[in-house]
Amino acid sequence: MSVFTRLLRREDPHSLAAPYALDALDPAERRRFGKHLAGCGRCTAEVRELSEDAVRLAWSTAAPAPAALRERVLAAVRTTPQEPAPAGRPRTAQLPPHVWGVQPPPARARRAGPRPLFVPFATVTAAAALVIASLFAVQTHRTEGRLAAERARARDIAHVLAAPDARATAGTDGHGRALAVVASPSEGRAVVTLSGYGSPSRGRVHQLWLTRPGAGPRSLGLLSGDTPLAVKGLEKSAVSLAVTVEPNGGSAHPTGQPVVQLTLKSVGFGE
């Protein structure tokens, strides 16, 4: 997969341990070094040590948080669902069922792929939780002016979630970044959420593509932060979703390698 192909180049990656521990890498370097770390025991140990040092610097800045912040955070937490434990790590016995608010989609166990670069979530519910969690996050930041557009989008999203054949899947990379989708093949619709990738550098955007057999990638639109994107008109033969970084406004065809790609087979496409 293309995510694997952009590996480290030019400089000795070990020398980036200290800048990494200090968060002094730009996002692309951070990603590359993160991948390098996954396969380098020596670097992992060094980064852990250096990160603990960096955290000592954090402690010396402690200051009391405003009282009003506490109420805001606790109130927000009361309406925010949680993500389940990542794939590959056993959950502790203390974890009770997750708060859904709506009835969860049917749990369908899937085998975890090779860690740690890019693995599917252990369960479909985990992927759906990711999408739904981001919906809540969006709602807390919503402004009045965007209400009408939000309502239209919420209707589109509800439409997908209500479809009898709606299923969810997600890919995550072990660094908290994920591409999650809830899709209905019968409706040809999906809700797609990109999370943890932040915003590309200035003048660039994340663009979502649909790959199909025998044709070039088709643009499904631009992704803004981790706001869910509702898409329609997905053909049954669709193979995967891919996200690339493009100049502002998006491109007619992808101009670079995908930063993340997710197959749609497990949600009923590709037949």
Added chain:
Amino acid sequence: MRMRGVTGTAGCGHGRGEGAEVLLVRVAGGDHQAFEELYGLISGPVFGLVRRVVRDPAQSEEVVQEVLLELWRSAARFDPARGSALSWILTLAHRRAVDRVRSARAAGEREQREALRAGEPAFDHVTEEVEAGLEREWVRRCLRRLTDLQRQSVTLAYYDGYTYREVAERLSLPLGTVKTRMRDGLNRLRGCLGGAA
């Protein structure tokens, strides 16, 4: 003497105790009470750190709120094998703060920020609102024991959110030198602060 463990107040508690790990596991299980306790333990360090990096009070509060919500949502992702809970939380907070300050800078607030701090060494900008904890004094003292270039490399990156490339540019140093100064600076800091504690 250093204060340890869960202290309901923000500030001087070094708090590298068992408390945060246990609380985080309970939080991962959806325990609101545990989240409130965790809030008491970490809101001060998280807020202080974010404000130190982001500077703008309103934006700092936004980032802190985002961090704490993310903590609630993704508590299950905490992996004790990879470090302490507090380290994980502060690393998350620092990353979000750095992301914010970089986009704010890109959006043109750079000049304003730099005017605020012209000519002063970064480590002297520690806020004065909390009684000086022992930890803070130690860190300051230890920062002063670094060479100028080590200290500037570390603090421009960690407290001011510059990438090592930007640090190299500001200090007119080759990239390799900055990377080395950062590593040596952190190592010397560890020696002075007394290991990983």
